[in-house]
Each structure stands twice: as C-alpha cells, then as structure tokens.
Amino acid sequence: MSALLLALPQQVGPAPSYGSxxxxxxxxxxxxxxxxxxxLLVVTARNVVHAALWLVVTLGALxxxxxxxxxxxxxWVQVLxxxxxxxxxxxxxxxxxxxxxxxTLDLDSDNKVLAAIVGLATAATLVVLVVDAFKSxxxxxxxxxxxxxxxxxxAIFRSWVLPFEVVSVLLLAALVGAIVLVRKPDPVPDxxx
Amino acid sequence: MHLVYxxxxxSLLFGIGVYGVLARRNAVLVLMSVELMLNAVNxxxxxxxxxxxxxxxxxxxxxxxxxxxxxAAELGVGLAIVLSVFRHRSxxxxxxxxxxxxxxxxxxxxxxxx
Numbered sequence: 001m002s003a004l005l006l007a008l009p010q011q012v013g014p015a016p017s018y019g020s021x022x023x024x025x026x027x028x029x030x031x032x033x034x035x036x037x038x039x040l041l042v043v044t045a046r047n048v049v050h051a052a053l054w055l056v057v058t059l060g061a062l063x064x065x066x067x068x069x070x071x072x073x074x075x076w077v078q079v080l081x082x083x084x085x086x087x088x089x090x091x092x093x094x095x096x097x098x099x100x101x102x103x104t105l106d107l108d109s110d111n112k113v114l115a116a117i118v119g120l121a122t123a124a125t126l127v128v129l130v131v132d133a134f135k136s137x138x139x140x141x142x143x144x145x146x147x148x149x150x151x152x153x154x155a156i157f158r159s160w161v162l163p164f165e166v167v168s169v170l171l172l173a174a175l176v177g178a179i180v181l182v183r184k185p186d187p188v189p190d191x192x193x
Numbered sequence: 194m195h196l197v198y199x200x201x202x203x204s205l206l207f208g209i210g211v212y213g214v215l216a217r218r219n220a221v222l223v224l225m226s227v228e229l230m231l232n233a234v235n236x237x238x239x240x241x242x243x244x245x246x247x248x249x250x251x252x253x254x255x256x257x258x259x260x261x262x263x264x265a266a267e268l269g270v271g272l273a274i275v276l277s278v279f280r281h282r283s284x285x286x287x288x289x290x291x292x293x294x295x296x297x298x299x300x301x302x303x304x305x306x307x
Contacts, residue, residue, distance in 0.1 A: 024194045032202035039206055039229050043213035048221065055225050058206075062232050069199065071239045071254050074261075078235075081261055086228065086268055093221050093272040097279045107219050109288055115215030123208025130200040137196030137244055145248035147239075152258070155251035167262050174266035181273035 024141045028068045035061035046103045048094050052087055059083050069139070071147040199240035206233035220275045220285040224268060231264045 021029075038057035045051040059082045066075035109115070145151060156164055206229055213226025235257040242253025279285050 119212030126204035
C-alpha cells in the first residue's frame with residue numbers, strides 16, 4: 001500500500017489551463033475527434049461492410065491516441081489484433097451470414113430513439129462525472145514511463161505471470177468452444193454399421 | 194496533457210457503443226458496438242497508466258493488453274454463436290430471434306416463426 005501511495009503522481013505546480021494547447025494535446029484531440037466521428041459512422045452506417053471499415057478508422061485513431069499516451073506496445077497490439085484480426089473476423093462473419101452487402105434500411109431497430117436517449121444519457125453522465133472528478137489531473141507525457149515492449153514485457157512476465165497464464169487457458173477454451181459451436185452435427189450412425 | 198481529454202473521448206465512445214448495441218438489429222453490428230465499448234475502457238486504462246506513472250507494474254497497459262485478448266476471445270465465441278444461430282434460423286436479425294418472448298409480436302418484425 002505504501003508503494004502505491006508513493007507511486008501517486010506528484011503534481012508539479014498547477015496544471016496549465018485548458019486554453020493552452022501543446023503538441024500532444026492538439027494531436028490527441030485531433031485523433032479523438034477522428035475516433036468519435038468514425039465511431040458515430042460505425043453505429044449509423046447503412047452498409048455492414050462500410051461499418052466494419054469505419055471501425056478500422058476508429059481503432060486506428062485510438063492506436064494513435066495510445067501512442068500519444070506513451071503506450072507503444074498497446075498501440076501496436078491494437079493495430080495487429082484489432083485491425084488485423086478482429087475486423088477481418090467481423091468481415092468473414094458478415095459474408096458467412098449473408099448479410100446484405102449493399103445499402104439497406106433494415107439495419108436499425110425500431111427503438112432507435114430510445115437507444116439514442118439511453119446512449120446520450122450514459123455519455124452525459126460519464127462526461128460530467130469524469131470532468132468533475134479529474135479536472136485537475138495532468139498527464140505529463142514527457143515524464144511518464146514509456147510502455148515499450150521491453151517495459152511491458154518485464155511487467156507481464158514478472159508481476160502478471162499468473163493472469164497471463166490464465167488468459168492463455170481462456171484463449172484455448174474460447175478456441176475449443178468456437179470450434180464446438182460451429183461444428184456440423186454428427187450424422188446419425190447407421191444401424192448396421 | 195489534461196487527463197480529462199482521453200477520459201471524455203472514452204466516455205463519448207462508450208455512449209456511442211451503448212447506442213449501437215441498443216439500436217442495431219444485425220448481430221454482427223451489435224458485436225462491433227461492443228468492440229467500441231471495450232476500446233473506450235482500454236483508452237481509460239492507458240490514460241490512467243500514464244497519469245499514475247507506474248513504471249514497475251504498468252498496471253493499466255497490462256490490463257488493456259488483457260482486455261484486448263479477452264475481447265478477441267469474446268468475439269471468436271460470439272461470432273461462432275452468431276454463425277450457429279444463422280445456421281439454425283437463417284437470420285441474424287435480433288428482433289426476430291424471440292423464442293423466449295411471451296408471444297407479443299415485436300413491432301416491425303414480420304414473419305416471425307414458422
């Protein structure tokens with residue numbers, strides 16, 4: 001516990017005001033605007049494939065945001081796993097379920113207005129809460145420890161070995177479960193064989 | 194950089210994901226919205242890691258790596274379920290998969306069960 005308390009970020013002087021923008025802030029805000037705009041297009045696109053491609057833009061912008069926040073390994077893992085694997089998996093599922101590839105008006109449910117109200121309420125609640133709680137928080141991206149592959153690897157294989165192994169078992173279970181779920185049922189065995 | 198910027202971006206992304214999960218009708222699009230919500234959580238974790246300056250444990254970044262892995266596993270099983278549902282019912286329209294409902298017809302969902 002004392003180690004945790006010692007690790008609390010030491011605020012050096014008052015944080016600069018919200019009007020003063022430096023390089024990282026401007027870059028992060030541009031990336032955030034791109035991410036939010038393309039996320040809106042993901043949930044409103046009339047074309048399933050276009051939604052998947054806008055998801056690529058969102059995830060790429062978020063990977064840039066991770067880079068600004070000094071998380072190098074997380075950014076590259078995001079590019080490799082999310083953009084490389086997850087989106088391809090989603091596109092495969094789109095093709096395999098014979099979703100309408102072209103424009104279609106049938107992708108949205110009838111409770112769109114209710115969903116918009118709930119989504120806006122969630123976002124507004126979270127924004128108000130977070131701004132109220134962390135308005136004095138200051139991330140010093142120059143002095144934050146860089147999350148390089150070396151640093152993150154050392155952390156994973158020294159401190160987080162047990163969760164890492166549990167995650168590997170989880171991946172195996174998910175793999176087996178996915179295979180069992182999509183397997184065709186066994187043919188009924190013949191009586192005389 | 195102010196901590197508020199990544200947190201506000203993450204909150205808005207989470208709200209957009211909630212809207213997508215509730216408003217979309219195609220199961221694959223619902224899974225995409227779930228990915229948006231998971232990414233919002235990841236952005237929070239990475240931002241708090243940089244704020245906390247946790248050089249020894251790197252808790253936030255390691256947790257976000259775990260979240261990415263678990264999201265990949267969840268998506269694999271989820272898409273397998275979607276494919277299985279499609280094989281049995283020839284549709285992935287969530288409004289039409291209503292076998293557990295009490296018989297009230299879903300407005301707009303035509304041709305419900307055979």
